[in-house]
Amino acid sequence: MNRLILSQKEAESSNLIDKLSACSGFRDRARARKFYFRQSDFCRRSRQLRRKESTQYKIKFAVHSRLTEIRTSSKPCDEKPFFLKKSSCKVRRNGIFFPPFLYTSNKQNHGSLQNDFPNLGQTMTAERNYLEVNKHSWNNRTDAHLKSDFYDLDGFLKGKSSLNSIELDLLGDVKGKSILHLQCHFGQDTISLGRLGAKATGIDLADKAIESAKQLAKETRVDASFICCNLYDLPNYLDQQFDFVFTSYGTITWLPDLDKWAKIIAHFLKPGGKFIFVEFHPVVWMFDDNFEKVGYNYFNSGPIIETETGTYADKSANIEQESVCWNHSTSEVLNSLISNGLEINSFDEFDYSPYNCFNKTIEIEPHKYRIGHLDNKIPMVFSVVASKKY
Ligand SMILES: C[S@@+](CC[C@H](N)C(=O)[O-])C[C@H]1O[C@@H](n2cnc3c(N)ncnc32)[C@H](O)[C@@H]1O
Numbered sequence: 001m002n003r004l005i006l007s008q009k010e011a012e013s014s015n016l017i018d019k020l021s022a023c024s025g026f027r028d029r030a031r032a033r034k035f036y037f038r039q040s041d042f043c044r045r046s047r048q049l050r051r052k053e054s055t056q057y058k059i060k061f062a063v064h065s066r067l068t069e070i071r072t073s074s075k076p077c078d079e080k081p082f083f084l085k086k087s088s089c090k091v092r093r094n095g096i097f098f099p100p101f102l103y104t105s106n107k108q109n110h111g112s113l114q115n116d117f118p119n120l121g122q123t124m125t126a127e128r129n130y131l132e133v134n135k136h137s138w139n140n141r142t143d144a145h146l147k148s149d150f151y152d153l154d155g156f157l158k159g160k161s162s163l164n165s166i167e168l169d170l171l172g173d174v175k176g177k178s179i180l181h182l183q184c185h186f187g188q189d190t191i192s193l194g195r196l197g198a199k200a201t202g203i204d205l206a207d208k209a210i211e212s213a214k215q216l217a218k219e220t221r222v223d224a225s226f227i228c229c230n231l232y233d234l235p236n237y238l239d240q241q242f243d244f245v246f247t248s249y250g251t252i253t254w255l256p257d258l259d260k261w262a263k264i265i266a267h268f269l270k271p272g273g274k275f276i277f278v279e280f281h282p283v284v285w286m287f288d289d290n291f292e293k294v295g296y297n298y299f300n301s302g303p304i305i306e307t308e309t310g311t312y313a314d315k316s317a318n319i320e321q322e323s324v325c326w327n328h329s330t331s332e333v334l335n336s337l338i339s340n341g342l343e344i345n346s347f348d349e350f351d352y353s354p355y356n357c358f359n360k361t362i363e364i365e366p367h368k369y370r371i372g373h374l375d376n377k378i379p380m381v382f383s384v385v386a387s388k389k390y
Contacts, residue, residue: 130303130324131205131230134254137321138206141311142186146212150313150357151188157219161195162188164354164367167248167278170346170385174198174244180268182231182247187213187224189248194222201242203227203234205254232260234268241270248278249355249381253285253325256303258336266340269388275342277333277386281349281379285327290359291371299329312357330382342386349379 145151156162163171175197181190184202186209193200194217202224204210210228217224229237232255245265255261265275288295296304304327309320334344352368353361362372370376 130256133322133324135205135207137323138185138204139208140319140321141313141317142206142208142212144311144317144319145313146186148311148313148317150355151186156188156191157216159195161192163192164278166350166354166381166383167246167276170276170278170383171244171246177243178240179244179246180238180242182245182264183251183254184213184226185209187216187226189246190224190226191217191220191222193246194224195220198244200224201227201238201240203229203231203238205230231255231264232257234264238268240268241273242268243270243273244276245269245273246276249280252279252328252333254323256326258328258332259339262336262340262342265337266342266388269342271388271390273388274345275337275384275386275388277384279333279382280353281382282327282329283378284353284358284380291374296327298327300326300332302326333384337384337386342388345385345387346383348383350381350383351376351379353380 146153151162152160161168171193174193177198179193179198179200181193181200181202184190184204185206186204187202190200190202190213202210202213203226204213205228207228210226213224213226217226227234227237245268252258252261269275282298286294286296286298303324305322305324307320307322310317311319311321330347334347338344352364352370354367354369356363356369358369358371360371360373361369364370370380371378
């Protein structure tokens with residue numbers, strides 16, 4: 001377990017307070033010092049409370065991203081950021097949501113901090129800084145994913161497709177089709193589409209993932225191209241329209257604005273082109289990691305800021321990352337597409353996931369997973385096919 005909170009003496013003798021003072025606009029060291037100790041005390045009390053529930057938590061210490069610089073420069077004293085939340089944010093640590101008072105309703109603490117430091121909250125928050133946070137988190141996962149059984153790189157290099165029957169059925173014959181693959185991660189699905197004869201272009205935010213995707217395309221000798229950028233910025237990088245736009249499993253949760261997402265899809269589709277979308281069902285994201293409690297809104301109620309140890313593809317991987325995500329209801333998905341000129345051709349829901357990436361699963365048939373105790377009671381995946389008329 002990381003060392004979490006320094007004692008007053010340790011903090012004084014480390015250069016943390018000097019760094020805090022230098023990087024975050026405190027008028028002088030005394031104010032930075034006061035700020036630090038008030039926050040340590042807040043964290044210490046939170047930790048005591050949480051310890052009663054579980055010992056696995058690691059408290060992160062920072063105040064908004066005022067401490068992003070500390071995060072990268074604080075290795076000697078092993079401080080880690082802790083986000084003092086805006087009240088609209090929910091906080092999860094390792095899939096367990098925290099009592100909101102620890103983070104969001106500690107108004108007294110937050111309020112008095114804001115009196116002392118009026119800029120607090122106006123600096124970049126994790127929410128505003130979400131692209132940087134998520135890019136780091138996906139880069140951080142990439143190596144573990146490349147080595148994981150989940151992504152079965154060996155099998156893939158030997159020719160195994162990474163695509164599942166749900167999307168293969170919707171895509172149909174892709175031979176000769178141009179396909180834009182949004183949020184392609186390290187490119188397995190993009191290359192699988194290439195192997196089926198499509199001319200596929202994958203795009204993703206994480207540069208490490210895109211580097212690996214390019215390397216894999218070379219190794220497999222598949223003609224696929226890759227672009228590293230934020231999805232919303234894609235028109236600055238690409239000037240082409242496609243027969244299909246495709247995206248799947250674990251994508252829209254990283255995007256705050258589905259209207260902007262749908263605009264990108266409409267922009268890159270040829271008239272008559274099709275959007276093929278397969279995604280985890282928003283009902284799945286309402287639960288805690290063990291599917292014991294409903295802890296999250298079905299509807300988008302603002303950013304959810306999470307710290308995860310391990311990763312869905314290898315839960316024991318020795319990595320830890322923060323991320324910012326959003327829940328999106330199916331009506332939000334469908335209406336964003338409709339209001340951007342797309343016609344919905346089909347919408348389906350599935351009572352299994354083709355990926356074994358959740359806790360408490362059972363395999364009901366090969367490559368079909370359900371949450372054991374929920375059986376077929378919840379939808380786990382949905383799909384949409386939509387077309388651009390003109
Ligand atoms: C779960 S993965 C993609 C799923 C893919 N089916 C897979 O398993 O390989 C989500 C991907 O979205 C990317 N991503 C997150 N936010 C993004 C953004 N704003 N623009 C582009 N890509 C983004 C991440 O880098 C990550 O590679």
